[in-house]
Amino acid sequence: MGIDDSGTRSTRPTRRTFLSAATAATAAAVAVPALAEPAAASGGDNPSGPGHPARPQSPDRELRDLLRAVDQRRIEAIVRRLAEFGTRHTLSAQDDPERGIGAARDWIYDRMREYAAASGGRMTVELQSYIQQPASRIPVPTRITNVVATLRGDSSPNRTYVVTGHYDSRASDVMDGVSDAPGADDDASGVAVVMELARLMATRPTAATIVFAAVAAEEQGLYGSAHLAQQLKAAGADVQGMFSDDIVGSSRADDGTRDPRVVRLFAEGVPTAETPGEANTRRSVGGENDSASRQLARFVKDVAENSATGMEVRVIYRRDRYLRGSDHISFLEQGWPAGRFTEPHEDFAHQHQDVRVVDGKQYGDLPEFCDFGYITRVARVNGAALWSLAQAPGTPKGTIIVTTDLTNNTTLRWQRGTEPDLVGYEVLWRETTAAEWQKVIPVGDVTQVTIDLSKDNVFFGVRAVGRDGLRSPVAFPRPGS
Numbered sequence: 001m002g003i004d005d006s007g008t009r010s011t012r013p014t015r016r017t018f019l020s021a022a023t024a025a026t027a028a029a030v031a032v033p034a035l036a037e038p039a040a041a042s043g044g045d046n047p048s049g050p051g052h053p054a055r056p057q058s059p060d061r062e063l064r065d066l067l068r069a070v071d072q073r074r075i076e077a078i079v080r081r082l083a084e085f086g087t088r089h090t091l092s093a094q095d096d097p098e099r100g101i102g103a104a105r106d107w108i109y110d111r112m113r114e115y116a117a118a119s120g121g122r123m124t125v126e127l128q129s130y131i132q133q134p135a136s137r138i139p140v141p142t143r144i145t146n147v148v149a150t151l152r153g154d155s156s157p158n159r160t161y162v163v164t165g166h167y168d169s170r171a172s173d174v175m176d177g178v179s180d181a182p183g184a185d186d187d188a189s190g191v192a193v194v195m196e197l198a199r200l201m202a203t204r205p206t207a208a209t210i211v212f213a214a215v216a217a218e219e220q221g222l223y224g225s226a227h228l229a230q231q232l233k234a235a236g237a238d239v240q241g242m243f244s245d246d247i248v249g250s251s252r253a254d255d256g257t258r259d260p261r262v263v264r265l266f267a268e269g270v271p272t273a274e275t276p277g278e279a280n281t282r283r284s285v286g287g288e289n290d291s292a293s294r295q296l297a298r299f300v301k302d303v304a305e306n307s308a309t310g311m312e313v314r315v316i317y318r319r320d321r322y323l324r325g326s327d328h329i330s331f332l333e334q335g336w337p338a339g340r341f342t343e344p345h346e347d348f349a350h351q352h353q354d355v356r357v358v359d360g361k362q363y364g365d366l367p368e369f370c371d372f373g374y375i376t377r378v379a380r381v382n383g384a385a386l387w388s389l390a391q392a393p394g395t396p397k398g399t400i401i402v403t404t405d406l407t408n409n410t411t412l413r414w415q416r417g418t419e420p421d422l423v424g425y426e427v428l429w430r431e432t433t434a435a436e437w438q439k440v441i442p443v444g445d446v447t448q449v450t451i452d453l454s455k456d457n458v459f460f461g462v463r464a465v466g467r468d469g470l471r472s473p474v475a476f477p478r479p480g481s
Contacts, residue, residue: 046439047431047439049439049453050439050441050451051427051428051429051439052439053438053439053440054428054437054438054440055440056301056302056305057302057388057469057470057471059306059308062204063308063384063387063388064308066383066387067309069200070196070197070376070379070380070383072372072375072376074196074199075196075372075375075376076192076367076370076372076375078111078188078191078195078196079188079189079249079367080367082104082107082108082182082184082188082192083182083188085100085101085104086180086181086182087100087169087171087177087178087180087182088100088101088104088167088169089101089168089169089170089176089177089181089219090138090144090168090217090219090220090223091139091142091177092177092178094143101167101216104167105167108167108191108214109127111195112125112147112149112212115149115198115199115202116149116202118202118203119151119202119203122151122152122154122202122205123149123202124149124152125147125148125150126148126150127145127146127147128145128146128147128148128227128228128231129144130144130227131143131144132144132217132223135221136220137174137175137219137220137221138220142217144216144217144223144227145216145224146213146214146215146216146224146225146228147167147213148211148213149202149211149212150209150210150211150212151198151201151202151206151209151210151212153206153207153210153390154205154206154207155421156207156208156394156418156419157208157209158209159208159209159238159240159394160208160209160210160211160232160237161208161209161210161211161240161242161389161390162213162228162232162239162241162242162243162331163193163194163197163212163213163242163243163244164190164213164215164225164228164242164243164245164327165188165190165191165192165194165214165215165244165245166190166191166214166216166219166225166244166246167188167191167214167215167216168183168216168218168219168220168224169181169182169183169186169187169188169219170183170219171352171353171354172352172354174219174220174352179354179355180354180355180364181365182367183365184350184365184366184367184369184370185247185248185249185343185370186246186249186351186352186365187245188367189245189247189248189249189250189370189375189378190244190246190247190248190341191214193248193382194212194213194214194245195212195214197212197379197382197383197386198212201387206387206390206391207390207391207392207421208240208389208391208394209237209390210386210390213225213228215327218246218326222325222330225244225327225328225329225330225331226330228330229330229331229333229334229336230334233334238394239336240337240395240473241337241338241389241473242328242331242336242337242338243341243386244327244338244339244340244341245382246326246327246340247342247346248341248342248343248374248375249371249375250343250347250370250374251343251345252345252347253345253346253347254346254347254348254349258345259344259345260371260374261310261311261312262311262312262344263312263341263342263343263377263378263381264314264315264316264341264342264343264344265313265316265340265341266316266320266328266339266340267291267293267294267297267316267318267319267339268291268293268318268332269289269291269317270288270291271291271332272319273332273333273335281478281479284479285478285479286432290459290461290476291476292336292337292473292476293332293337293339295473295475295476296337296338296339297315297339298315298436298473298474299385299388299389299472299473299474300313300339301313301315301436303384303385303388304380304381306384308380308384309377309380309384310377311377311378311381313381319332321342328340337473341378341382343378347369349361349362349363350363350364350365351365352365353365389472389473391466391470392464392466392471392472393421393422393464393465393466393472394417394419394464394472395463395472395473395474396414396462396463396464396472396475397414397475398414399412399461399476399477399478400412400413400477400478401460401479401480402480403479408452409450409452409454409455410450410451410453410460411449411451412427412449412451412460412477413447413448413480414462415447416445416447417464419466421466421467421468422445422464423445423465423466423467424442424443424445424446424464424465425442425443425446425447425462425463425464425465426440426441426442426443426462426463427441427443427449427461428440428441428460428461428462429441429453429461430458431457431458431459432459437461442465459476460477461475461476461477462475462477463475
């Protein structure tokens with residue numbers, strides 16, 4: 001039985017019959033929950049062929065309750081308090097109780113511990129420190145300390161998602177550890193997102209583990225996030241997604257225009273940690289737009305562009321902006337999918353500037369230039385993404401597109417996940433010129449499927465589905481047998 005171009009079932013066999021007889025029988029054994037249909041499909045016009053149009057994942061009641069609880073007043077209070085430490089430069093005082101990076105570190109740590117106290121033991125908080133020997137922008141041995149709150153997952157604790165903001169700041173001179181550097185937008189705003197989400201999620205059980213980290217020494221060279229990523233790698237954590245919130249404090253550009261309902265998400269194409277062999281495979285199959293980071297970004301758009309966040313996620317197909325680089329790069333270097341959230345436009349007079357007035361114009365990264373309603377909406381985007389990732393099954397592993405024979409159909413194979421709420425899988429496909437997944441084919445609780453559609457003409461992917469209908473990010477298959 002096939003599916004015609006209108007999406008209805010037909011008794012006439014066609015070349016677009018999408019399941020082989022044996023696999024179709026197996027797939028029918030498990031019913032994949034239907035996704036509520038939103039008003040419009042994602043990805044623009046859908047091609048004819050098997051499956052139904054790919055649509056965004058609507059937030060359920062539990063997620064909507066979480067996002068409504070994001071508190072703008074708390075976010076504003078965090079940004080203003082961090083700015084009050086005068087400077088949070090990595091080379092500033094570490095033992096002054098009122099001024100410098102040490103005072104900021106201790107304040108963040110105390111707040112995180114308060115959040116963890118309400119978690120019933122599921123959240124732990126640590127000061128993750130090491131001594132950085134002299135290196136670029138580090139003239140003398142310097143203690144680098146991350147404040148890390150870990151919310152342990154109930155059923156898949158090794159599967160891990162990470163969100164960071166960097167709590168260090170800088171003035172015009174990157175080596176100036178004395179002058180005022182309030183760092184309200186860059187990056188008290190990102191730290192406020194991390195802290196507010198840690199507060200809210202501490203009391204809510206999750207299936208997978210979420211790490212909320214305020215990292216240090218970003219301005220000096222991503223030292224804190226590199227250490228965090230290395231520690232997670234050494235611990236054997238299965239990091240399936242990471243977000244850096246860096247400069248998410250304002251929607252105002254330097255010409256005064258505003259774009260208060262858009263946040264940028266930078267996502268690399270060619271993986272930073274790609275091996276020569278992987279590069280050869282990517283070139284042969286045309287996978288430069290299907291890195292794990294691009295799949296993560298597509299997932300964010302699916303779950304975080306809705307009325308519960310009030311935001312549009314503008315994915316930028318780059319690792320980061322020109323001349324800039326944030327803490328997600330430390331995770332990309334470990335081979336993990338990661339992206340950077342940042343505001344849609346920037347006013348550089350309020351970044352990396354000494355606090356001063358010139359010709360009547362105020363310079364400096366001060367709280368008065370932040371839009372706290374905007375930061376709140378960015379926090380909701382992060383919350384929607386992290387919650388949906390942590391509650392859904394993980395991204396399928398070992399995903400293969402079989403290329404041993406010349407055929408006009410496509411066989412896909414993957415490993416079954418171990419999550420207790422896993423009920424099945426979906427195959428997705430799109431035209432090679434399309435940026436977003438266009439069609440979805442539910443295939444049930446199987447680990448192999450044959451689709452009567454040529455792998456030479458379209459791109460395929462596989463995602464997992466949980467009992468409550470939550471989907472994982474898509475896994476892009478590699479050629480195999």
